[in-house]
Amino acid sequence: MRQQKVEFKSKAVEYIFDASFAMLEELFPKEKLVLITDENVFQHHSSKFEGYKTITLKAGEEHKQQNTVDHIINQLLQWQADKQTVIVGVGGGVITDMAGYAASIYKRGVKLVQVPTSILAMVDAAVGGKNGVDVGSYKNQVGTIYQPEFILFDYSFLPSLPEAEWINGFAEIIKHACIRDKAQFDFLAGKNISNFRNDPKLIASLIEKNVSIKISIVLKDEMETGDRKLLNFGHTVGHAIEATYNLPHGHAISIGMVLAGRISESVNNFTAYEQQQMTDLLAQYQLPVSFSFDKEKVWEILINDKKRENDTMIFILLNRIGEAGIFPISLSKLNNIIGEMLK
Amino acid sequence: MRQQKVEFKSKAVEYIFDASFAMLEELFPKEKLVLITDENVFQHHSSKFEGYKTITLKAGEEHKQQNTVDHIINQLLQWQADKQTVIVGVGGGVITDMAGYAASIYKRGVKLVQVPTSILAMVDAAVGGKNGVDVGSYKNQVGTIYQPEFILFDYSFLPSLPEAEWINGFAEIIKHACIRDKAQFDFLAGKNISNFRNDPKLIASLIEKNVSIKISIVLKDEMETGDRKLLNFGHTVGHAIEATYNLPHGHAISIGMVLAGRISESVNNFTAYEQQQMTDLLAQYQLPVSFSFDKEKVWEILINDKKRENDTMIFILLNRIGEAGIFPISLSKLNNIIGEMLK
Numbered sequence: 103m104r105q106q107k108v109e110f111k112s113k114a115v116e117y118i119f120d121a122s123f124a125m126l127e128e129l130f131p132k133e134k135l136v137l138i139t140d141e142n143v144f145q146h147h148s149s150k151f152e153g154y155k156t157i158t159l160k161a162g163e164e165h166k167q168q169n170t171v172d173h174i175i176n177q178l179l180q181w182q183a184d185k186q187t188v189i190v191g192v193g194g195g196v197i198t199d200m201a202g203y204a205a206s207i208y209k210r211g212v213k214l215v216q217v218p219t220s221i222l223a224m225v226d227a228a229v230g231g232k233n234g235v236d237v238g239s240y241k242n243q244v245g246t247i248y249q250p251e252f253i254l255f256d257y258s259f260l261p262s263l264p265e266a267e268w269i270n271g272f273a274e275i276i277k278h279a280c281i282r283d284k285a286q287f288d289f290l291a292g293k294n295i296s297n298f299r300n301d302p303k304l305i306a307s308l309i310e311k312n313v314s315i316k317i318s319i320v321l322k323d324e325m326e327t328g329d330r331k332l333l334n335f336g337h338t339v340g341h342a343i344e345a346t347y348n349l350p351h352g353h354a355i356s357i358g359m360v361l362a363g364r365i366s367e368s369v370n371n372f373t374a375y376e377q378q379q380m381t382d383l384l385a386q387y388q389l390p391v392s393f394s395f396d397k398e399k400v401w402e403i404l405i406n407d408k409k410r411e412n413d414t415m416i417f418i419l420l421n422r423i424g425e426a427g428i429f430p431i432s433l434s435k436l437n438n439i440i441g442e443m444l445k
Numbered sequence: 446m447r448q449q450k451v452e453f454k455s456k457a458v459e460y461i462f463d464a465s466f467a468m469l470e471e472l473f474p475k476e477k478l479v480l481i482t483d484e485n486v487f488q489h490h491s492s493k494f495e496g497y498k499t500i501t502l503k504a505g506e507e508h509k510q511q512n513t514v515d516h517i518i519n520q521l522l523q524w525q526a527d528k529q530t531v532i533v534g535v536g537g538g539v540i541t542d543m544a545g546y547a548a549s550i551y552k553r554g555v556k557l558v559q560v561p562t563s564i565l566a567m568v569d570a571a572v573g574g575k576n577g578v579d580v581g582s583y584k585n586q587v588g589t590i591y592q593p594e595f596i597l598f599d600y601s602f603l604p605s606l607p608e609a610e611w612i613n614g615f616a617e618i619i620k621h622a623c624i625r626d627k628a629q630f631d632f633l634a635g636k637n638i639s640n641f642r643n644d645p646k647l648i649a650s651l652i653e654k655n656v657s658i659k660i661s662i663v664l665k666d667e668m669e670t671g672d673r674k675l676l677n678f679g680h681t682v683g684h685a686i687e688a689t690y691n692l693p694h695g696h697a698i699s700i701g702m703v704l705a706g707r708i709s710e711s712v713n714n715f716t717a718y719e720q721q722q723m724t725d726l727l728a729q730y731q732l733p734v735s736f737s738f739d740k741e742k743v744w745e746i747l748i749n750d751k752k753r754e755n756d757t758m759i760f761i762l763l764n765r766i767g768e769a770g771i772f773p774i775s776l777s778k779l780n781n782i783i784g785e786m787l788k
Contacts, residue, residue: 172511175580175587184753207550209751210575210588232553237518244518245553246589408552410527 104310108317110231111324113249117317119310121254123150123192123217129252130188130213136178138201139192143219146262151192155181159197163344163351166196166236168244174204188213188251194220194267195227195351199245202233206248214250219259221271221305222352225278225312228253230320230330239345240406247325255313257306268295270352272387273336275308277359278315280380281335284424286311291383332426334409335418336362339440342403343395356389365439366419369429376423397440405433447653451660453574454667456592460660462653464597466493466535466560472595473531473556479521481544482535486562489605494535498524502540507691509539509579511587517547531556531594537563537610538570538694542588545576549591557593562602564614564648565695568621568655571596573663573673582688583749590668598656600649611638613695615730616679618651620702621658623723624678627767629654634726675769677752678761679705682783685746686738699732708782709762712772719766740783748776 104119118125126135137154140161144151157177159170178187189212191201198216205214218228231249234242272295279287298305316333323330340358344351363380366372381391409416414430421427431439447462461468469478480497483504487494500520502513521530532555534544541559548557561571574592577585615638622630641648659676666673683701687694706723709715724734752759757773764770774782 168511168515179580179583179586179749182749184755185751186754207587207589209586210577210590234553237522240522243522243552244550246550247553406522406525408528411529412527 108321110249110321112231112247113251115231115249116252117255117313118252119255119313120306121256123147123254123256123258125254126190126215126217129215134186135188135190135215136181136183137190137192138174138197138204140194140197143193143197143259147219147259159200161196163196163236164348166200166234168235168237170200171204171207171235174200175208178204178208183208183212185209185212188215190215190217191228192217192219193223194218195223198223198228199233199242200235202231202248202250203235203245205250206233206246211248214248216250216253217256217259218253219256220263220267221260221309222267222274224255224309225271226274226316229313229316231324236345239403241341241345242408243406255309257302257309260302260305265295265299266350268299269388270350273352273356273359273384273389275312276380276383276387276389277333277335277355278312279383280359280420280423281332281418281426282315282319282424284422286315287379287383287423291379291386295387328428331409331416331428332418334416335359335420335426338362338404338407338409338415338417339400341407342400343393345403346399347393347395353390356384356391357393359384360391361440361443362417362419364443365417365431366421368439369431370419370421370427372420372422376420379423380420401437401440451664453592453664455574455590456594458574458592459595460598460656461595462598462656463649464599466490466597466599466601468597469533469558469560472558477529478531478533478558479524479526480533480535481517481540481547483537483540486536486540486602490562490602502543504539506539506579506687506694509543509577511578511580513543514547514550514578517543518551521547521551526551526555528552528555531558533558533560534571535560535562536566537561538566541566541571542576542585543578545574545591545593546578546588548593549576549589554591557591559593559596560599560602561596562599563606563610564603564652565610565617567598567652568614569617569659572656572659574667579688582746584684584688585751586749598652600645600652603645603648608638608642609693611642612731613693616695616699616702616727616732618655619723619726619730619732620676620678620698621655622726623702623763623766624675624761624769625658625662625767627765629658630722630726630766634722634729638730671771674752674759674771675761677759678702678763678769681705681747681750681752681758681760682743684750685743686736688746689742690736690738696733699727699734700736702727703734704783704786705760705762707786708760708774709764711782712774713762713764713770715763715765719763722766723763744780744783 189205216228234245237243336355336359340355344354532548559571577588679698679702683698687697
């Protein structure tokens with residue numbers, strides 16, 4: 103077990119790596135805990151939930167909607183859960199998002215613990231305090247920034263994770279490498295998913311490295327007025343196609359990164375050679391690097407993105423592999439670029 | 446116009462007293478503003494809303510529910526309101542609560558301006574950053590603490606306020622006097638509602654005095670871990686009967702204060718003479734001081750109150766008029782006391 107305390111502006115968060123789920127009972131009185139999970143996690147790890155009040159949600163992004171939050175709130179009220187309740191999100195990004203959001207609004211905020219069970223939630227969704235709920239097809243239109251008290255990384259959840267979820271998680275790991283860490287990019291280029299799936303120590307160390315990349319960026323800019331935006335690399339077009347075509351998050355942002363790379367070539371001197379390197383790495387980790395989509399449909403979602411400011415979209419582009427920057431692009435120029443690319 | 450900047454932990458808030466609604470246009474570009482109001486306010490002041498994107502809600506506490514928030518969010522998305530949007534709550538406490546909540550969750554938080562139009566909202570609901578939405582009969586079970594950028598006090602809204610709303614507002618003003626300000630209590634004892642309704646300067650100065658009482662308490666304890674709880678005097682039983690019997694907020698907390706005063710007599714040496722003074726003052730301002738209710742029904746709501754901690758209810762009791770304290774009372778003892786009182 104390795105423990106790291108991170109002082110965010112709003113509160114201090116304890117990151118506990120290589121932790122055991124059973125630690126929960128040591129942290130808080132069991133009767134104050136309410137666990138939120140999904141049917142998949144519950145099915146594979148039902149013994150872990152024994153003796154806990156547990157809300158088990160249907161699995162899948164399509165349930166990350168307000169009516170699921172309503173269900174959580176009603177269940178908490180039925181249990182007469184008071185202001186000293188601790189909500190624990192046990193699952194992938196959909197679950198940690200909804201648990202985080204519910205904790206931030208129930209009785210104007212109760213304590214929160216996150217237990218991410220997927221690679222993606224461990225390296226990204228559960229780290230940094232952002233949560234969100236979709237509104238129809240629009241991703242994360244509602245949410246808060248709310249830090250948990252603890253994040254427990256229990257790697258015993260990983261063996262039951264389907265391969266598709268490993269692939270999903272590596273999209274965010276490659277993103278971190280592209281925007282911040284050339285050494286990690288080169289390291290990843292020498293490996294593949296099987297290497298990590300078959301070596302618990304290797305994946306543990308990769309996860310911890312990526313958590314620290316994300317923390318270092320978030321710490322500088324918790325409220326996302328500057329550098330935190332870099333983490334949105336690949337996420338603007340990514341979110342739009344994810345919502346429209348119901349793609350896995352990792353697939354959507356992989357395609358989003360390829361497109362953002364091409365925009366970086368076109369307006370930011372990012373080289374074709376590096377673009378090829380990035381595309382190759384994504385493909386090596388079994389992520390899609392091309393996709394045909396309906397430009398009009400995607401555009402409509404795109405212009406409702408949180409990163410739009412009036413007639414400008416804030417786009418994250420690469421200067422080179424390992425270094426990203428923030429670029430405002432006018433909607434009309436963006437429309438042209440995307441039109442050109444999709445010809 | 447008098448302006449006061451208050452530095453809360455999360456942000457600085459500008460309180461602008463004796464302001465004009467028209468100032469809004471000077472503070473932000475008109476096209477970034479989205480006004481939220483109710484049918485009553487809109488009807489009486491429709492000219493003020495000309496040229497603004499306005500969401501007009503049905504009036505009344507029964508609409509302070511999640512489905513109304515859903516409606517606000519959907520309207521914002523339809524208008525493609527971006528992260529630079531400024532939400533402006535123009536109304537009584539129900540409106541400032543819902544506008545504040547919507548601003549705190551839309552795109553993980555956009556800017557907020559409050560324009561309270563009732564006495565109650567001016568001296569209480571719009572001040573201090575708390576917002577809330579009811580869940581069925583349970584008051585404010587969901588919400589956040591989220592400070593606005595500005596609070597505009599435009600007294601030109603007051604002449605159209607019905608008498609019942611003046612009475613409502615004085616419940617909170619008397620509460621402030623009881624918990625913190627004996628001099629204000631004595632001052633109020635020499636006046637009545639008509640005196641204030643007929644003297645714009647007198648009510649303006651009373652409002653500003655009460656805003657400063659509330660701010661001084663909130664500033665010490667923004668997140669309500671200690672002294673801010675004092676503001677809940679009369680609100681525990683008050684909220685329970687308000688929800689159950691659909692009473693106006695001021696009526697409910699007037700009765701709640703009478704009950705809390707009697708509990709103060711029974712466990713805290715508050716004198717019968719002072720209890721009579723408080724009851725007389727509430728009656729002088731046309732507030733109800735007795736009510737017969739179904740103990741079982743009220744009890745069920747009471748035990749879901751946010752101020753319950755396990756088997757204890759945090760109750761605010763008076764030491765004397767002008768001074769309150771925080772007292773944990775076990776649920777069993779509370780049940781006995783309330784049972785005795787309602788015999």
